[in-house]
Amino acid sequence: MRRWKTKKNSAANVFRIAILATAALSPASGALGQRFVATAEEKPKTNAVTIDNFSFAPMQLEVPAGTQVTWINKDDVPHTVVSLDHTFKSRALDTDESFSFTFQTPGTYEYFCSVHPKMTGRIIVK
Numbered sequence: 041m042r043r044w045k046t047k048k049n050s051a052a053n054v055f056r057i058a059i060l061a062t063a064a065l066s067p068a069s070g071a072l073g074q075r076f077v078a079t080a081e082e083k084p085k086t087n088a089v090t091i092d093n094f095s096f097a098p099m100q101l102e103v104p105a106g107t108q109v110t111w112i113n114k115d116d117v118p119h120t121v122v123s124l125d126h127t128f129k130s131r132a133l134d135t136d137e138s139f140s141f142t143f144q145t146p147g148t149y150e151y152f153c154s155v156h157p158k159m160t161g162r163i164i165v166k
């Protein structure tokens with residue numbers, strides 16, 4: 041009777057230790073943790089404006105000061121990103137090329153494409 045009880049307890053303990061070891065060593069949980077950290081660090085700092093079908097999307101973007109904004113050209117013709125007050129100015133961007141600018145000073149930044157001046161956009165920095 042007593043011997044049977046001891047045996048049962050130790051079997052339960054071995055089972056519990058095995059579960060803990062599996063959780064600690066699981067590569068899946070480690071990768072998941074890393075991906076979460078990377079996302080949390082990158083997300084607040086980057087904002088993207090897509091150039092597609094001769095327009096900027098979103099046309100107006102509001103970001104906190106210190107944010108880097110990246111424009112990427114998804115059209116099959118070249119476009120530029122030029123601010124009205126010349127705070128920033130890209131070269132001609134071919135398909136899938138991008139241009140980035142970091143906005144440190146709060147304000148409203150109107151910009152356009154110098155190749156197609158009817159293409160306009162606005163970045164509002166708070």
Ligand SMILES: [Cu+2]
Nearest residue numbers: 119153155156
């Ligand atoms: Cu253009």
